Amino acid sequence: MNLFVDRSIRRLFTMLVLILVAAAFASQMIVNYNAQLYKNLTLQNDYGLAGALLEGNPELADEIQAAFHAKVSGAAAERGRELLEQSGYKGTIDIRLIPEADAARVNGRIGFIILSCLLIPGILLCVYLYVSGQDKKIESYNTGIQKIMKGDTAIRLEEHEEGSLSKFAASINQLVTSLNTHIEKEVQSRIFLKDIIANISHQLRTPLTALGMYMEIMKEEKVDNEVVTGFLYKSENELERMGGLTANLLKLAKLDAGIIELNKAEHSINGIVEEAAGSLGTRMALEKKHFEIIAESSVHYLCDREWMLEAFSNLLKNAVEHTGEGCRIEAEIEAGPLMVKVIFRDNGEGIYPDDINNIFKRFYRSRHSQNKQGTGIGLTLSKSVIELHDGYITVESAPGKGTAFTIHLPILTNL
16 A cells, blocks of 8 residues: 555655754754853863963963873873872762863753754644644544435545555445445335336225125125035135235235335324224123233334334234133333333243244244134234334243233334
8 A cells, every 4th residue: 555645645755854854854953052052161161270270380381281282191181080089089079170072962961852842842742733634534424424325425535545444435436336336226116116016906995895795795695505505605714814814914014015105193192002902802701701901101102103004003902812712911111211112911821932933934933823813914014014123023822821922112213
């Protein structure tokens, strides 16, 4: 990967190189200044030393002058060191007692501080400008991606400059273009599928309605043959069952195709449960089954009333079909800060462990309930409807101890 393709990185490195070159030039000026200062201080010290020697021994003026210009031998330097060390003038002496060395140290420190004060802010400024520019670009990309996620697929990220971020933006733009193409195809497919389902629904309802009318006419006829009469009633029941199965299959097909547009509004969950129970009231009364709604208050939720009624009705119907005479069925409604829970509970026959992981599969019929009525898609339909509302459904059950289906409906994601 070539980093210097990115113009912002090239600009950053150029500024850093210029700052370092300026720092190197400044450091040389500081070194030259300190050297000149040290030279002047050394000369002043030598002048003072020569003057002190000359004041006590004026006759040694030529020798003193020659000593400062002569090359000192190692032996002479050793004798001088031994002489001065006797008075405490040696390598361990505090540097502050030698004015020239102390002045050089102080000036060197000041020069380093000045250079650091110029170099560090310059580097930090360059890095800040680079990071700030990259951050603004990333933030603009993030804003664009958020808009795309919310459905504004016409937006495009800025990709006019060179560099990795611009390549990333170009890839996202290509992805959005591809998604738009797929979305358009999906919309067309859903429209086609919606029309097909509508035609199938119409074609199925027409013969079923006609058969129902013929059955009613035949029942009104006075037929003395009990076998024929029995067949008529059985045919009517099977026709009704076929109509319910056809209706549920069409509903499930619509859910699978994703062509359902929820008509959400704020509705009373209590009211929807009461309506679902009302459609089964006659049957529960005949079978002497007791139904009760348990709720501390009326709970309202943003949902599609018709589809939610479908989900509740299927769960209640499942409870009625798998409970015996005199059993109890409850619908408990709870509202929390994050979830609305609707629990359909019964004390019926329960579900066997080998069935509980399969009950939401379409057309699944347990070997323990082959004598029960039902099509095997009611629970599947309920689960699909709840998930369409961004919720989920769980089940707890044990053989002989009843069953509890819990619907979890989120509040925060449903605003």
